[in-house]
Amino acid sequence: MTATKSEDRVALAPGSIVVIRDEEWLVRAVEETADGTLVHVQGLGELVRDTSASFYTSLDEVVPLEPARAQVVADDSPRYRTARLWLESTIRKIPVPLGERSLSVAVQGLADALSYQQSAVRKALDPVNLRPRILLADAVGLGKTLEIGMILSELVRRGRGERILVVTPRHVLEQMQHELWCRFALPFVRLDSAGIQRVRQKLPATRNPFTYYKRVIISIDTLKSDRYVTSLRKQRWDAVVIDESHNLSNAATLNNRLARLLARNAEALILASATPHNGRADSFAELLRLLDPSSVPADDRLDPDEIRRLVIRRHRHSPEVAQVVGGDWAERREPDNVLVPATDEENAVARELEETWLWPGRGGSPYSGQNASLFPWTLAKAFLSSPAALKETIDGRLGRLGHDDRAGVERQALHRLAELNDKTLRRPPAKYQRLVEHLKQIGVGRGSPVRAVVFAERLETLRWLHRSLPSDLGLPADAVALMHGGLADDEQQNIVEAFKQEQAPVRVLVTGDVASEGVNLHAQCHDLIHYDIPWSLIRIEQRNGRIDRYGQKHAPRITALLLDPASERFAGDIRILAKLVEKENEAHTALGDVASLMGRYDVKSEEDDIRAVLAGSKEFDDVVRPVAAVTAGNDLGALFAQLFDAPPAPMPEPSATHQSETTAGTDLGSMLYDDEVSYLEDALREAFIDPTAPPARGGVGWRRDAAFGTVELNPPPDLVQRLDVLPQKYLAERDVTDKLVLATTPARGKDRLAAALRDSKKLSWPDAHYLAPLHPVLDWAADRALAVLGRNEVFAVRGGVNAPTVLLVGTLTNRRGQVVSVAWLTAQFPAQDDPSFALIAPHSSAREALASLGWDRPRVNPGPIDDVEAFQRLVAPAVDQAEKHLLTLFEAAANDVASRVDQWSTRLKRWDNDAEALIQRSEIKHRRASVEQERAMVQAMAPDRQLARPLLVVVPDVEGVTR
Incomplete structure (x- = not known):
């Protein structure tokens, strides 16, 4: 498909400026809906600067500012600071195109540069899939939360992450919020019990919280209630993340009802689970259908190619992982099964x-x-x-x-x-005495930093250990913490937070299996004790993964205590439990998937089988298969082993078409500044007469310590508002709203993040937050910089050109308002008296275009251009000729996307044909509705509009001016 120019449609493309209700707005996205054209905008005028809004053209008058009529104004600021800031901010607001294969902001956060995580992000963003839909099924400990953060960062930078919903188990809500903010500068509001109470105080009871907050983290238990389901039906999300997604596969549950609703209303969908299937093909097919309703044929067959397309699965010993984790993930020691003679x-x-x-x-x-x-x-x-x-x-x-x-x-x-x-009970039980002895042997005690986590299944056992251990270890009562599922979500989060803190008094965490999923306990701990052994391999693996994970610098030591009665029959059967620990370790090394050994994929079912073994009705070797038998089988576990344990196929090289699409102007870093802090400092000097002055004298208390790698400022109210979604305890304890301290290098950011775990305030949120590219303070600075120009104006400046030249940016977008391709052009007018003739030059990137103008470095401003009106008449012909040039330049990109749309449509048609014979089945009718929705989405992905926009008019330098 070749994009053509249409006056009304072109002007509403992302990047254009519109006037709505007498205020100026920057168009962020445009989408065609059943109710008409919906325009998503960011305020530029003084009254709406911090406002994001959406308007229907059928309800509000949306007046585009025609790029060809842009007014040229001279920049008189020192070293062209105003123009530089405006231009840099404009470039930052232009989304990275959908088809870009290079990662931008994902690799500029505080996540370690691990190739296996980056490959997962690239696969999730692969344009072949048209929209990001992926199941992150990496084994326990590989960093799925970091992969999620990297994917979300890229989506935000690509203009596809304005509204994001993250759904997790309740005890990891704060952990997820902490990682997304501290490593990627993505602020989310956390709707745990305390957060919901705060919302109720802030919003009317009838107000839908999902219209007020655009990025939310909430637990699935809270979200699946009828109260929120009603609100969710009215919401569309750019991206939805559902953690522990194996809990969604049963079609008869409220979890599945929620997942279906979210899948229908989300552009991008990221499911995450270390146990991605339960051995049943129909349940796994349900997860695949959430990602792509046409990925499973109507007859429910599983297609290995579709699984490979939609699923990412690696484990600790996969070649892709083992070769890069190095000393940042110490190999666990052989498990120690301790038989304790009974009293x-x-x-x-x-x-x-x-x-x-x-x-x-x-x-x-x-x-x-x-x-x-x-x-x-x-x-x-x-x-x-x-x-x-x-x-x-x-x-x-x-x-x-x-x-x-x-x-x-x-x-x-x-x-x-x-x-x-x-x-x-008249004397300490044998196993308890051995536990106390073991804890002392590994160094737990008064004055020692050594920590341990003790798992047990029964709540009464946990309570008894919690009561007894402090005195027997010579520790104060608060040195032993108790965590179980009966605690409120904020209590659970506080306990996990304290266990990560070096300065916190807790030395032993006594917990049930509520802590076996998702919680990171390895920051200060590398000793784990199974006080009782679960009768489930899955549960053993989940427990062990709390300390055996990436970032663990000490070899994890896992100990299991088994009571050994004198009765030979009972004791013999009890030793079977020791074999479970050994089998988990074997599968951890060879498969990264212990569930496939028993083939039950469910904790309760595994417990039932082990009970049968203990009762003598089944043999252990029949219930727990050898690793070789798993890989040679023909069930779903074997299929996963064959698909994901084999060496990965190399990623295809981008075709020539893709190359032209992805290199047509995508620059992934700052264009006009050396780094983020230089841009921020310039923005503050532009916005405030003296940014170093205190707020009472009109400044922001700006301080820069280059040697220490930090800056600080007193955030103004409009910036404080952008940070308000973060935890109130963090904002208060770190004094963020009064003095915002920022780390300006990754090394300093990581140092402060690590230091937070040793902080006397016992708060893992750092005192200096890393200034990542997506940081709200930079977005705030960009919005202020964009507001300096009047309605439909561009700057005129001097540069290293031989004749007056107009810098333009072209964008190609689809009906969903997403940027498919970006092009950078210059239009040079050799004869200023004849504006009908322009030399149009395409550039491979913004950086190259700026270099051609001599604007790849700071320039001295000798004063404003006097005859600026003479250059006004160059704008319209520059835009007109650029538009004509873009038709050809964008043709390859448009055709490439159209080809992928056609391939997708063919898949959908094939699914339809297969479904015809089964249409009488009610579930097929339901699936067909989902496929029809997919079809409409696919058609909207085809490019249909372009925009050429002037950014700068550059005239030759005054003779003798020093650059």
Whole structure:
């Protein structure tokens, strides 16, 4: 498809200036909707400078400022500071094109430069997919949160990330918010229980919070409630992230209902899970359909090529990962399974369990319930956890018993077991004594920085450990922290935060499996103890991944404590649990996926199988397969091993067409300044008479310490407003709203981020935040710089040209308002008296275009151009001839996108043909609706408008002027 010029459509392309309600706005995006043309804008005028808005052309008069009629004004500022700032800010606001394969801001944050993470970002942004939709299925510890941050950063820079929703488990809300802000300068509001309360105080009850906040982090448990579902139906998102997305695959759940809704209303969709499938092809197909409804044929077959296209999966020992992580991810030690001989009292309980409950004689089990094979092992599991857990289980069962004869027999048996269990509490249990001994051996104690995390399944065990450990370790009460799922989300987040802090008093974290997913515990800790072993490989892997992950500089030490009763039968079966720890370690090294060993892909199902092994109805080797058997199988686990454990196929080289598209003007760094801080400093000097003066005297208290690598300023109210979504505790404790301190180099940024973990304030949010390219302070500076010119004006300046020259930028966009390609042009007028003749020169980048004008370095301004009116008549012919040139220049890019659209349409048509034979199935009708929506989206991706906009009029230098 070849883009053509149309007066009404061209002027509404991104980058154009419009007047709405008598205020000037910069067009950020334009999209065609069922209700007409929707224009997304950013305010330029004084009254709307900090306002983002959207207007329908059918409801508001949207008056484009015609580029050909731009007025030329002379810049009289020292060293052309005003023009330089305006031009730099304009370039920063031009989105990176959709088809750009190079990464820009993603590699300029505080994430380490890891090639495997960058390849994941490139795959997510691959223009072959038309829109970013990906399942990040990297194994535990590889940094999926960082990959998410990098993808979102790129989307923002490409004009595709204005409205973003991130959905996570509630205990990692702050961790996600912290990473996105501290490493990528992306501010999100966190709607945990405290955040929601704040919103309720701030907004009317009838106000939809998703219209007020454009970037939100919220838990899936909160979001799936009917209250929010109603609000979400009305929202369109540029990008949606759903963490732990394996919880979405069951089509009958509220989680899946929410995911379907979000998938329909989102341009980009990022799903993340270290356990991407549950072994069932139909469930995994549901995840693929969320990403792309046509990726799974109507007959539900899984296509390996589609899986490879939509899924990214690596593990710690994948070649792509192992060769780059180096010392930043120390190899874990061999797991240490410690068999702890039971005390006499514990042996008495074990014998009672064995003889009365687990393997009773002719009389059978005393259990009076319906599932006689299950409850005895529930007692056994509680016993192996702790006497406190067994007491809770016995008391709970006694409370539920009836009063018939059968219940009476069970009641007597339970009372007898309870009496024996009470005796174990008269002295410290054997496993507990071994735990205390182990913690002391590894260095946990008063005055020592050593930390450990202790996992147990039963809440009563956790509470008992929390009560007992401080005194037995010689530690104060606050040195042992307790975390479990019954705590409020903000309490859980505070505990995780404290465990990361070097100055926090906590030395031992006692936690249940609520902390086994998503939480990073490796900052100060490399010792993990399984006080009881889960009867699930998945759970063991999840626990271990809390300290065995990228960034762990010490070899993770994983210890499992197993009670070893004297009873040979019971003890023999208990040793089976030790094999689980060993099998997890084997699969971690070879596959990065332990779930495939048992093939259940579900914690409960794995527990049921292990219970059957312990009961003697199944063999361990039949339940837990060798690694070789997994890779040689024919199930979904084997398919994943074959697809992702083989050496990765090389990424295809960009074609010549793609090269012309992606190099047509995409510069990925600052154009006119050496670095971000130089740009910010110039912007402040332009905006304030003396930026170093305090606010009371009209400045912002600007201070720059180049040697220390920091700057600071007192943020004005309009900048404070942009930071208000960040945690109030962080803003207050770091005094951000009074004195904003910024790190100006990546090294300094990482140093302050690491220092925050040693800070006396016990707050992991740094005291100096890194000035990344997307930082709100830079966006604030750009908005101020763009407001200096009047309505539809461009600057006239002097430069290194032989004849008057107009700098122009051309953009090609699609019906969704997305920039497909960018071109930089200069129009030189050798004969100023004849403006009908111009030499149009295309440039490969903004940097090259500026260099051709002598504007790739600062210039002395000898004074404003006197005869500026003489150059006014060059603008219209420059725009006109540039538009004609762009038709040819953009043809290759337009045809390339149109070709991809045609390929996508062919896929959709093929899906339609396959579905015809199955249309009577209700789920096919539902899927067809999704595919139809996809079809409309695909058609809107084709380029349909272009804009040529003058940016600068450059006249020859005055003779003798020093540059």
